[in-house]
Amino acid sequence: MDEPKPLRPTSEATLRRLPIYHHLLQKRLATGIKTISCSQIAEELSCDATQIRKDLAVTGIKGRPKVGYDLAALILSIEIFLGWSRVRKAFLAGAGHLGSALLGYNRFHHYGLDIVAAFDRDPDRVGTKVHGREVLPINKLAGLAKRMRVEVGIITVPAPVAQEVADFMVSGGVRAIWNFAPTKINVPAGVIVQNEDLYSSLGVLLQKLSAAHRLR
Amino acid sequence: MDEPKPLRPTSEATLRRLPIYHHLLQKRLATGIKTISCSQIAEELSCDATQIRKDLAVTGIKGRPKVGYDLAALILSIEIFLGWSRVRKAFLAGAGHLGSALLGYNRFHHYGLDIVAAFDRDPDRVGTKVHGREVLPINKLAGLAKRMRVEVGIITVPAPVAQEVADFMVSGGVRAIWNFAPTKINVPAGVIVQNEDLYSSLGVLLQKLSAAHRLR
DNA sequence: GTAGAATCGAGAAATAATTCTCTACTAACA
């Protein structure tokens, strides 16, 4: 099975939709059905069937006319494509409100991520356990990351110290950073940064609400 | 000051970038500078200056050649455009891990959102306080929302019950929903839904990491 | 004053993403 060779990387829009399909497909799998078509998915998500077909195509799955896709095979195909089939170790920096919520979420290892430890600067937090994961002093992060070959870093510290924490991660050999602090972090080429900016999301929501108001 | 009349609504991409500019601008304001140009912002965020100029234009701000924009005026212009200048009341449903993190975040009221109460189904949680906000039984949500004219609903319940909770919010007159459950929720036309799907974000991160692996 | 440099703003061009169209295939059914 030769993988599709993407001359251009898959568009971010497509990547963001694949997990949405994945979730729906898993719900359907539980009902016992064996196949699913793009039209059915499109109906359920109220979006365009052709778009779904193109999105799914990037994972390398093949469908059958009049039938659709084999449900289990499709789910697997998405998981392999997204890198969810191989679990990667992650360190989380900032065991505060948001960090604790992420640590308490026990589903990430189904989605390719295993948060193995948390780090904090606050001496009161260091040494405690948050949802079963030990909280270690932040100055241990780089060394341990290197030793344990941790690939992913999660930043849930306040924005002003996000860069400093990112630098620790990079020096520890982390190759991808999931950044929840609302600020840009600079990393060397080759390190992947995914920003999860809740304010962007809130901005979209409230602007649409305001715009709706203005129209009336 | 006549507002720019958007025949087409502002693109989601632009809306998502405005809060990022906003954050940078506030950092700059603290340093005491009075004006800022698109080139400076572009330099700092490593993106295109023309794009920033077009993004800022949707807010109605006017810049001056050779100078840039008045910093305070620009910040205000973004806030007004995004609807952050008027604070809206919000109810949060699901006072679990993620819900508590959001309740513990005391900055949202600077960004147009005031989470006034939380709701849960779990009798052990109902009656307690989470970060100063009372947790009320979920069956009170619709009635209270109507009475208090709550405009925004935040969903942090498990995916299988997200639709049911959304229905309560809609029947309570809520006009916009911030949905953290990884599932589609159906609402009548006119109600705005903003999905905050962490798995989409994670999918992008891990796929890029996998793709980088494959190249080497 | 005048020259020069930096920047905004508007429109054009290029690029990317989405949607449409058509063909070929598959299954169900008469």
Place this chain on the structure above:
DNA sequence: TGTTAGTAGAGAATTATTTCTCGATTCTAC
């Protein structure tokens, strides 16, 4: 064994977004 309807997949057309280009404006320095 046709016949029909539903669907994947490929490519074209459309639409949206980003990037480029250029003229107009404003500040600074001489």
